[in-house]
Amino acid sequence: MLKEYTSVAEIAGPIMVVEGVSGAKYDELVEIELAGGEIRRGRVLEVDRDRAVVQLFESAQGLDLRQSRVRFLGKVMELGVSEDLLGRVFDGAGRPIDGGPPIIPEKKLPISGEPLNPYSRDYPNEFIQTGISVIDGLNTLVRGQKLPIFSGAGLPHNQIAAQIARQAKVLGEAEEFSVVFGAMGITFEEANFFITDLRKTGALERAVMFINLADDPVIERITTPRLVLTCAEYLAFERDMHVLVILTDMTNYAEALREVSAARKEVPGRRGYPGYMYTDLSTIYERAGRIKGKKGSITQMPILTMPQDDKTHPIPDLTGYITEGQLFLSRELHRKGIYPPFDVLPCLSRLKDKGIGPGKTREDHAGVLNQLYAAYARGVDVREMAAILGEAALSKIDRIYMKFADEFERRFIQQGEYEDRTIIQTLTIGWELLSMLPRGELKRVRDEFIEKYLPKKAEEPVAA
Amino acid sequence: MAIGRIVKVAGPLVVAEGLTDAKMYDVVRVGKERLVGEVIVLDGDLASIQVYEETAGLGPGDPVEGTGEPLSVELGPGLIGSIYDGIQRPLEAIEKRWGAYIRRGVEAAALNRAAKWRFTPTVKKGDTVGEGDIIGTVQETTLVVHKIMIPPGISGTLEEIRSGEFTVEETIALVRDAQGRRHEIKLMQRWPVRKARPYKEKLPSTEPLITGQRVIDTLFPIAKGGTACVPGPFGSGKTVIQHQLAKWADADIIVFVGCGERGNEMTDVLMEFPELEDPKTGEPLMKRTILIANTSNMPVAAREASVYTGITIAEYFRDMGYSVALMADSTSRWAEAMREISGRLEEMPGEEGYPAYLGSRIADFYARAGRVVCLGKPERQASLSAIGAVSPPGGDLSEPVTQNTLRLVKVFWGLDDKLAYRRHFPAINWLTSYSLYAEDLAPYFEQKVGPEWNELRREFMKLLQIEAELEEIVRLVGVEALSPSDRLKLEVARSIREDYLMQSAFDEIDTYTSLKKQLKMMQLIKAFYDWGTRALEQGVDIHQIIDLPVRERIAKAKFIPEGEFDAHFAEIFKELTESFERLMAQKGAYAERVH
Numbered sequence A: 001m002l003k004e005y006t007s008v009a010e011i012a013g014p015i016m017v018v019e020g021v022s023g024a025k026y027d028e029l030v031e032i033e034l035a036g037g038e039i040r041r042g043r044v045l046e047v048d049r050d051r052a053v054v055q056l057f058e059s060a061q062g063l064d065l066r067q068s069r070v071r072f073l074g075k076v077m078e079l080g081v082s083e084d085l086l087g088r089v090f091d092g093a094g095r096p097i098d099g100g101p102p103i104i105p106e107k108k109l110p111i112s113g114e115p116l117n118p119y120s121r122d123y124p125n126e127f128i129q130t131g132i133s134v135i136d137g138l139n140t141l142v143r144g145q146k147l148p149i150f151s152g153a154g155l156p157h158n159q160i161a162a163q164i165a166r167q168a169k170v171l172g173e174a175e176e177f178s179v180v181f182g183a184m185g186i187t188f189e190e191a192n193f194f195i196t197d198l199r200k201t202g203a204l205e206r207a208v209m210f211i212n213l214a215d216d217p218v219i220e221r222i223t224t225p226r227l228v229l230t231c232a233e234y235l236a237f238e239r240d241m242h243v244l245v246i247l248t249d250m251t252n253y254a255e256a257l258r259e260v261s262a263a264r265k266e267v268p269g270r271r272g273y274p275g276y277m278y279t280d281l282s283t284i285y286e287r288a289g290r291i292k293g294k295k296g297s298i299t300q301m302p303i304l305t306m307p308q309d310d311k312t313h314p315i316p317d318l319t320g321y322i323t324e325g326q327l328f329l330s331r332e333l334h335r336k337g338i339y340p341p342f343d344v345l346p347c348l349s350r351l352k353d354k355g356i357g358p359g360k361t362r363e364d365h366a367g368v369l370n371q372l373y374a375a376y377a378r379g380v381d382v383r384e385m386a387a388i389l390g391e392a393a394l395s396k397i398d399r400i401y402m403k404f405a406d407e408f409e410r411r412f413i414q415q416g417e418y419e420d421r422t423i424i425q426t427l428t429i430g431w432e433l434l435s436m437l438p439r440g441e442l443k444r445v446r447d448e449f450i451e452k453y454l455p456k457k458a459e460e461p462v463a464a
Numbered sequence B: 001m002a003i004g005r006i007v008k009v010a011g012p013l014v015v016a017e018g019l020t021d022a023k024m025y026d027v028v029r030v031g032k033e034r035l036v037g038e039v040i041v042l043d044g045d046l047a048s049i050q051v052y053e054e055t056a057g058l059g060p061g062d063p064v065e066g067t068g069e070p071l072s073v074e075l076g077p078g079l080i081g082s083i084y085d086g087i088q089r090p091l092e093a094i095e096k097r098w099g100a101y102i103r104r105g106v107e108a109a110a111l112n113r114a115a116k117w118r119f120t121p122t123v124k125k126g127d128t129v130g131e132g133d134i135i136g137t138v139q140e141t142t143l144v145v146h147k148i149m150i151p152p153g154i155s156g157t158l159e160e161i162r163s164g165e166f167t168v169e170e171t172i173a174l175v176r177d178a179q180g181r182r183h184e185i186k187l188m189q190r191w192p193v194r195k196a197r198p199y200k201e202k203l204p205s206t207e208p209l210i211t212g213q214r215v216i217d218t219l220f221p222i223a224k225g226g227t228a229c230v231p232g233p234f235g236s237g238k239t240v241i242q243h244q245l246a247k248w249a250d251a252d253i254i255v256f257v258g259c260g261e262r263g264n265e266m267t268d269v270l271m272e273f274p275e276l277e278d279p280k281t282g283e284p285l286m287k288r289t290i291l292i293a294n295t296s297n298m299p300v301a302a303r304e305a306s307v308y309t310g311i312t313i314a315e316y317f318r319d320m321g322y323s324v325a326l327m328a329d330s331t332s333r334w335a336e337a338m339r340e341i342s343g344r345l346e347e348m349p350g351e352e353g354y355p356a357y358l359g360s361r362i363a364d365f366y367a368r369a370g371r372v373v374c375l376g377k378p379e380r381q382a383s384l385s386a387i388g389a390v391s392p393p394g395g396d397l398s399e400p401v402t403q404n405t406l407r408l409v410k411v412f413w414g415l416d417d418k419l420a421y422r423r424h425f426p427a428i429n430w431l432t433s434y435s436l437y438a439e440d441l442a443p444y445f446e447q448k449v450g451p452e453w454n455e456l457r458r459e460f461m462k463l464l465q466i467e468a469e470l471e472e473i474v475r476l477v478g479v480e481a482l483s484p485s486d487r488l489k490l491e492v493a494r495s496i497r498e499d500y501l502m503q504s505a506f507d508e509i510d511t512y513t514s515l516k517k518q519l520k521m522m523q524l525i526k527a528f529y530d531w532g533t534r535a536l537e538q539g540v541d542i543h544q545i546i547d548l549p550v551r552e553r554i555a556k557a558k559f560i561p562e563g564e565f566d567a568h569f570a571e572i573f574k575e576l577t578e579s580f581e582r583l584m585a586q587k588g589a590y591a592e593r594v595h
């Protein structure tokens, strides 16, 4: 029988202090029984002689100093896993909310996970075709990558994530992705959008959802992504599945983290977020990838909304320092009515170089990608200059670049929410756009590929 | 040793009482699983310990046992090609024993105890030996001869020396010192990581660390034994630059410390390096490389230690007489680990929560780099170059880690996300970056590469500066309003940027450029500039110069393989000359017709 304590000395937000405790261990799971018999959970954040600081996983509402009974369980928080998780919906703390039966676990896994040995990783290099040109052509996603969407309030990040979940495939393979979805503090409508979309495509049976809505307890959001990833690791590395993890919105997760830190009165780091937020986020994002000798994989697509669209804000900043690239959305393109409104220039896939090229996509891919980037960057510059000086002050070549930028947005970036382009279609659009430029400008593509792929319509040479 | 008891656990920090004989920086074993920890504060009966492993499950009352030893690394044959965590546990052996995830409490010797190495003595019985003396060699890999040295602190007469095959723990020599004590010498020695290894004297730097990266070698060179930092926001190219240096720098030994960064980046090195050839020898690059990987999700205290583990191993190879280069990616994560521990210790926070000793720790680290005369016989010189990535939050260079680093290092490769966004890589900003070695290295380039080198470098720098000024004007009045000679300068500057400074790490040929090829490429651009200037003087229209087809050949010269470069270079040069001569002849004929 576990010892029970009624000596709660303090409750401040998500933090509870219990005194007179003996034998408490760091990080162990704590159960708090309320007067009415309801059970809440938490974990030991610090133990100092007989005083244990406990971080609650669930709301503090209804807890009181005198009647709450605290038990230290001698183990860390775990998730019971089995294949029965597939097709089910849980709340942010892992309780079923779809009316289905409780899961009979095959085994229980600690939700914080263990660091993957870098020696045991297998480098992700299999091209995932998402059917979206900006991703496939310019910021290629590979199986096992962690690639977040940096968005802003009101931008269509959910539609894009759903489109990716719908369309993502590895060429030449029949197997589809299983989706593990984690929602932190999003609205009912947003969550419902994903559920409906997955149901429509029949993907729901291959999906597991953990959903913490905007009006659910904030503090549960700290647990939600860890449940998601524990589930994903089980499916990927013990059940050989290719798992796509979508986590939205990581900004709400970080806010919850800040709340715990503030309640503990820790010295705050930048903009009030704890100094250890980088490390904390890495224990989420690094749980993606491939393992040597294992068939499955975890591809992560976290979504975050940048407060005030500020990319130097600690949440996107620290995320970008950990993830393998990022996809930015642009409010400006969204206003122009362009979907998907990718802010292409700061987008990056760090793993693209090993996922593209002969045998994976096509031999000319790298060159096309670099040339499109360079040309679009110049076009955007010129467009800004033209806004100040007027088009008349531009040289002829600059005018071509400006036109290129417009066409690039209209034809390459823009596509339908249900338009699933093959990589060949994407590269073809790329070459068509490049054919707007004088050939001498194509410095980033090898001559042999220009010969082979550049559409041979007689562009007049640009004389001055 | 006395056994203490835990009184407090807060994350990676444990406080224990009753460790009566503990000293600062002693290694202790914490809890029943004997996790590795290090004493970092002693206060009365209480010792604060940073624990190098996950502390879940530890609690008050659990035992803590001192070892009486500071945190040390094992130095000897078997280091090369290894990948270690922050406290030198071999990740390969850990995988073999425990699988893909790193469990707690794992113990594995850094150097393989079973492997036998062939030791060939270079001294003989009866010789007098002192600290640092080389007494023999082990061919560790096809690229590296491991010199076996008398450890610091030992000297005397060689009573015995053996040759043959030995494990790292077997005795290969006996030294009797002046007090008559006998010291057993083994292939392996140990050294505490927080203490710099001794050398005889420091020397000024005179030779570049040749990296094959044009913007670095030409504009902002680093010396062998020098220090450099690479600050930049995420995605600006810090890691790729560090990897490029690890691949191509002409050092004998590379130590790469992945400190609090991505797991896949270490995997990348692990999978790629054995496939890549050393340009000098054709041998796999892994045969000169040592990796320390304490990625962001591995325990934070071991991240703090990883940088010291790396530099101690680097010093050890320096002591053999080698040129060693160490890359630390990223020093900011190391500083953050310090900050986290300091916060748990409830120390008075300095700027942005970093401890007040941040500056001195960074200084101590970079001070361990340098060109030196090594201890011991035979007399030898060696160098340890240190290159640290810095990851400033929000890319803001005014933050403490960047500022403290800039006070110490002599090369600043400032990465610019604007350049990265337009895929200008390496995104080293040519206007803000600097190398304080440029002057010292000028004679080397002049003598070893070509007398024009330094002049071309100055000219390139000047044109880039002029370009920045002209850009300002263009923004106000448009490019067509510039004089022809200014437009030529803009075109040449663009060519310098795009055709020369820009260099793809992922192109088989472009990834590395020898100094010789760098010089020739510079000469091509300069020749275009000189011819262009003359043509303008003769009245040739600037647009005709801009549109010359030969410019495309100049632009693509970087993709010409090293071996074929001379032939192509001559051809391009010829075409360049002929193109301009033709332009000027036409102009001359036209002028004659008009008159």
Ligand SMILES: Nc1ncnc2c1ncn2[C@@H]1O[C@H](COP(=O)(O)OP(=O)(O)O)[C@@H](O)[C@H]1O
Pocket: A348, A349, A350, A351, B232, B233, B234, B235, B236, B237, B238, B239, B240, B241, B425, B426, B427, B503, B504, B505, B506
């Ligand atoms: N020299 C280079 N050549 C080509 N691409 C580069 C180069 N340097 C950086 N990149 C591109 O930029 C991306 C980010 O570089 P990385 O070094 O990982 O940035 P950081 O470490 O600063 O976050 C890489 O994945 C690669 O696509």
Ligand SMILES: [Mg+2]
Pocket: B238, B239, B240, B261, B329
């Ligand atoms: Mg990096």
